[in-house]
Amino acid sequence: MAGAHGQTQRRKTSTHESFLRHGGFLFARLSLALCAGAIAVYAYAAFHDRLPQGGGTTLGYTLGALGAILIVWLALLGVRKRAVSDGHYSLKAWVSAHVYLGLSLIVIATLHTGFKFGLNVHTLAYGLMLLVIASGAVGVWAYATLPRALSNNRGDTTRKQMLGEIHDLDEQLLEAAQPLSRPNAEIVRLSLEGTDIGGGFWRRLFGAYGDCANDHAIALVGPALQVASGREATALRKVDQLLRDKAKALGKARRQMHITALLEAWLFVHVPATFALLAALLVHIVSVFLYW
């Protein structure tokens, strides 16, 4: 009787579709149409007026205005991402539009220049824009290819667990080092105190851990084992195993940080270049209207 299940009063938003394929490539198609339209109009105007259509013509102003609006709107993704409002929006749709409309700027802004370049603030803005787009393209590549590697590396473990595992191994190492002689205890100490799990951004980005203290320690345990005997040898063998386990755990954590760094690296160009672009764009627009 009163058995009907709860009634859905709002739209179901979960479609299993990546940001690139969003809405059946809706924004890709929109962007293509925009570019095709701009090229057609430009070609028509250029053919009709027999001169390159620079920024100063009606078409130039139109393309410039369109480009400027697009740039500002695209930059607002940073706000949209962080402002969680209650209404109906999809950040995925925003990202999809950001990618494809951003790419369309290559066509729109280039047509807006009328193919006139020089050593001035106008061309600087254009160059910065291309830098933003190029770094964005790297980001798209990273987002499309790296997540699988990230997931495969971590399996079911979380960041916290990875670091926890290293910490646990350190505690076991400390325990295992108690019966060791002074010089051999120094080997363990090297691993305990000298190991840098992540390091700075560049180290993470390039996975440069050639001078890892834990690896040094492993290299030193081998020869020490050859001369050790009795209790010392038993303890050293345990330390050797623990150091190897730690190397494995370190490898996993570092791979995770490496992939994460790759996923973020492009943003260190993309975001500052965007701010530089916005500044250059402002100067470009102001100077055009004041001095042209």
Added chain:
Amino acid sequence: MSEVFRIAIVGSGPSGLSAAAHAAATGVSHILLEKTGHLSDTIFRYQKGKHVMATPSLLVLRSDCAFSAGRREAVLQQWDADAKAAGVNVRYNAEAKAITGAKGDFSIALTNGQVVRCETVVLAVGTQGNPNLMRCDGADLPHVQYQLDDPAEYIDEHIFVLGGGDAGIENALGLAADQAQANVVTLVNRSADFARAKEANVKALMTARDTGRITVLSETTPSLVEPGWITVETPQGVARHKCDRIIARMGSSPPRKFVEAAGVAFTSDAASAFPALSPTFETTTPGVYVIGALAGYPLIKHCMNQGHDVVEYIRGATDLKPADEPILEAKLAGLPGKMSVSEWLEFLRSRVEILYGLSPLQMREFLLDSEVKAFHAGETIFERNGVGSSLFGIAQGSVLVEVDPKNPAITVPIPAGSIFGEVGLISGRRRGATVRAGDNCIAIEIPRTAALKLMAQVPQARETVNRITTERQILQIFKSGLTPADLAEVLPLAQTVEVKAGQPIMTEGDEGDDLFIIRSGSMIVEKQVGGKNVFLSYVPAGSYSGEMALLDGGRRTATVKAAIRSQVVRLPGAPFRRLLAKKPELLKRMREEVASRRKVNAFVEEQKDNFGGVVDMYSSVASFLIDQGIGEATDVLLIDESLCVGCDNCEKACADSHEGLSRLNREAGKTYAQIHVPTSCRHCEHPYCMTDCPPNAIQRGPDGEVFISDACIGCGNCQRNCPYDVIQMDKPPPEKPPLWRWMLFGMGPGPGEPDKAWREKQPKSKVEKGKVAIKCDMCIGKAGGPACVRACPTGAAIRVSPEEFLSVALLDRG
């Protein structure tokens, strides 16, 4: 011969003591027989310092002994003093063995050979009776005990606790609680699970086991007790352990045989049955009265009141009103018909089908929890999507259910005697339809907990509710203009079956043409293709299975097994086929269903030939998700790890739309084939968290979301009961500066859950809030839906319901 007492009271618990005190106060000759050397053995045997509750708080206490909530010691001390002051004639170490004779001249034989003669007998022996004893060799050794008075008394001992009920678990936890006592505690449980214990206790025990504080031996029985040692039989073989003390808490049996030997009849043969009693507590043997827990009243206040009342009745009182009379009078005031309380009780009990099995006394207690309401013809009783999980029984008149939300004129009537609102009992969902009074009607509204208690205690009520819900569910599933009359042949043959997770209800290749209706839980359908089990489909509650063999004959074409613990209704094939013959519309409907299922089967088989790996992948992903409990989910967050860049924007969005605390942990949880099930609420069909929420703060919203309201008292029961660890206890952090101030000036911690350091630096608000339970509410009331999904930049986060996701559509993923 010895003195003949007017009243002999057997048992000195709250009810017996209260009876004796009242007899003493009114000068009636009496004797109180107590088996042990102290009063009130059951409460005496409570763990030291245990808090004794005094519920129901509304009930007035009517006794010559005082009682209020407090520590066990204070309660016992008070009663000893009261008994002394009243001049109670108590005989200790007097265990009654047999009662003979008739009203006016009873003889009570005691185990010590004495005989007590009396005119009337009041049995107040409780249900605890004697503890079940250990039966193996050496069980009579002095270090075997059946109670634990003070867990702090034992230091540095190897202690074995026998019994997996609440008493055993609580004792074991008490003994292991203080590590400084250095006890080595082992809990021995005869069965594999702890079905009789409260979930919270089991969870606490498991935690103690996992942290190494208690060893748990399951499916184990003791076989030999020796000084300092115990030998147990485990599934792995016999083992001998060091053991200084054995605490056996293996339950106790109510002394039914003893009571029956006095000629007292019980209401049924069920183990849970109580003696049949008149409203004056008199049994079927005149002159023998039963009060207290043995009469079905486990609460101390009730017991004490009954002790007082039974003496009044024996003294000849006829107009004595029970202590709860004023409460009931107030409850029933304002109803039409000017009936007395007892007339109302009888009116309801004799007219509402689910109440038929209650005794007048039980009915009285039951009404304390319930409400009786009168409705005018046409008046709305509850609205579609309204909050409420109570059950209604119609005592007079009838109601109309608006089955079509678009057209309130289309209604289905429910006659007097029947019930409505029963869906709330099952899943805590909101009201599915508006119900209004058909003509002037009187209905009893029973809160969910009282209704569940009723169903647990009175088998007849349970059967009635099951029968009515089954009938309605069948009508709803098959629709096609079926009426209850059409089901007259099928329904009496319907069988409700409980199925454990993983247990099949039908197996591929077997004979059988029964139809199964899934009442609760869910099923998965599997088929052997090329020597491998291939997942075909997921069948949620409210659907049916087995129609292929029913319609077309032949053997079962697939195996259907429970994804989680489920309840199915088995309808025998032959009468159902006769029903189909009469209802061509229903037959057509089912044929269509069969055709579409055949298509799925054919499709899967075809795919199997083409690319076996894909089907394998599909099957294994489906079983992975079932293992993760998706089978009982209604809406679950999944993360496609092939798209997830690990930005944690889902967590940040969750925190920012919920007072600064994230209710999901993206990284935690299992992953299979790039599908990740994060630690986040699944909004179970039968939420575990809802089972034991004292303020009833956990409810279900209109979209099926299970959420915790502001009524939360922070007790943590739901956190312990949730098997998926998605509930946390926390207090909301201080408010952050607005986003623009962070973006422009770097003020505050930025988007997402603020870190501890920032939280602690903030000035404390004057009103310090306590920790409350926090879980996903599916962004209830937010137009845009769940923030985690909206805020995912790549489309990795999706929310799905199992029936949508566990379909052949999964094959497209490759």
